[in-house]
Amino acid sequence: MAASTSGRQAWRHLMGNTSRQPASNILRQQQQQYRPAFSRQISSTTRASSRRAVPKSPSFSLRQQPLAQRSYSSGSQGKNTPPKGSNNQVKFWPFVIVIALGSGGYMLLINRQKEMPPTTSTTTGGQGSTPAFSPTDVTVLFVLGGPGAGKGTQCARLVRDYHFTHLSAGDLLRAEQDRPGSQYGQLIKDCIKNGDIVPMEVTVALLENAMRDAIRSSGGKKFLIDGFPRKMDQALKFEEVVCPAKLVLFYDCPEAEMERRLLERGKTSGRADDNAESIRKRFRTFVETSMPVVDHYEKEDRVVKVNATDTPDGVYADTQARLRKVLGDKL
Numbered sequence: 202m203a204a205s206t207s208g209r210q211a212w213r214h215l216m217g218n219t220s221r222q223p224a225s226n227i228l229r230q231q232q233q234q235y236r237p238a239f240s241r242q243i244s245s246t247t248r249a250s251s252r253r254a255v256p257k258s259p260s261f262s263l264r265q266q267p268l269a270q271r272s273y274s275s276g277s278q279g280k281n282t283p284p285k286g287s288n289n290q291v292k293f294w295p296f297v298i299v300i301a302l303g304s305g306g307y308m309l310l311i312n313r314q315k316e317m318p319p320t321t322s323t324t325t326g327g328q329g330s331t332p333a334f335s336p337t338d339v340t341v342l343f344v345l346g347g348p349g350a351g352k353g354t355q356c357a358r359l360v361r362d363y364h365f366t367h368l369s370a371g372d373l374l375r376a377e378q379d380r381p382g383s384q385y386g387q388l389i390k391d392c393i394k395n396g397d398i399v400p401m402e403v404t405v406a407l408l409e410n411a412m413r414d415a416i417r418s419s420g421g422k423k424f425l426i427d428g429f430p431r432k433m434d435q436a437l438k439f440e441e442v443v444c445p446a447k448l449v450l451f452y453d454c455p456e457a458e459m460e461r462r463l464l465e466r467g468k469t470s471g472r473a474d475d476n477a478e479s480i481r482k483r484f485r486t487f488v489e490t491s492m493p494v495v496d497h498y499e500k501e502d503r504v505v506k507v508n509a510t511d512t513p514d515g516v517y518a519d520t521q522a523r524l525r526k527v528l529g530d531k532l
């Protein structure tokens with residue numbers, strides 16, 4: 202109860218006085234706040250390069266100079282004296298007109314560039330914005346399933362065999378929770394203990410930054426996003442501003458088996474939520490909040506469902522077979 206109250210307070214803090222702003226602006230503000238902790242270098246590079254895209258001086262004026270000099274010397278018929286008389290005026294006016302037209306065009310270009318939206322999700326957002334990563338360039342598979350269904354276990358095998366980059370939303374949140382100075386530490390801690398969903402701005406930003414870091418450091422562009430999206434708003438926001446997902450890999454497992462696995466894992470995991478009370482709350486959140494996400498993707502025919510009750514190797518064999526069927530060579 203206390204945790205969900207603090208969650209709501211933090212949500213209000215995240216939203217601030219921005220209720221009339223588009224969600225994308227709120228995300229942008231939040232990312233600007235905590236981006237320095239994750240990838241200051243990346244965002245400043247992005248901003249610097251977009252600034253570089255605006256020309257400092259019009260290229261046509263640079264090109265005009267030698268042309269004018271050539272004309273000037275030809276008017277003097279090889280001598281270094283300035284041209285005189287009406288004949289010279291005829292040669293002079295076209296250049297004045299060209300420079301005036303060019304300057305006008307340049308001002309128009311600059312003004313239009315000021316109005317243009319920047320190109321990454323961290324600076325766009327809102328309806329009709331362009332995702333940070335194109336799905337033709339970057340492959341995203343969401344990996345879903347109840348708590349303890351075996352998502353992480355299967356992801357590790359897919360990384361080993363197909364060179365995916367594995368990003369667990371829960372791991373990223375736990376790392377952020379433990380990061381000294383994080384303003385979201387307590388909120389994340391409370392949410393995790395109670396099986397609640399952390400406000401999407403935090404998780405979407407963590408994932409986007411982790412994807413950028415992975416692409417920059419290893420060049421890998423195939424991602425398994427594990428344990429995300431757990432709520433419809435996350436799904437819609439991620440696909441809008443970060444990258445549309447290719448498919449959802451869904452591990453189907455009965456609660457009794459998941460509970461058994463989690464209690465067993467809890468003996469050594471040190472996780473604050475691997476206990477009977479948290480597990481019960483996590484199951485409830487999964488059924489009420491996360492299953493509608495799976496249903497949504499199922500309606501779009503984007504779900505690959507795998508029975509997760511077999512041994513880890515058995516589940517993996519089934520995973521491979523089903524993914525190969527859908528992705529073929531792209532796996």
Ligand SMILES: Nc1ncnc2c1ncn2[C@@H]1O[C@H](COP(=O)(O)OP(=O)(O)OP(=O)(O)O)[C@@H](O)[C@H]1O
Pocket residue numbers: 346347348349350351352353354355371428462463465466509510511512513514516
């Ligand atoms: N097929 C399986 N059969 C038996 N045990 C399994 C199987 N898959 C995973 N486990 C075990 O169950 C526990 C939970 O697995 P795992 O961490 O992969 O699940 P998860 O879905 O990622 O969980 P969470 O959502 O809590 O992060 C682990 O201790 C793991 O070793």
Ligand SMILES: O=c1ccn([C@@H]2O[C@H](COP(=O)(O)O)[C@@H](O)[C@H]2O)c(=O)[nH]1
Pocket residue numbers: 348369370371372374392393394395396397398399400404427428429430431435474483
């Ligand atoms: O998108 C997400 C993913 C996770 N959480 C919170 O983290 C815990 C643990 O997640 P695991 O995937 O089991 O590691 C989960 O119960 C949520 O509280 C989240 O808020 N949003």
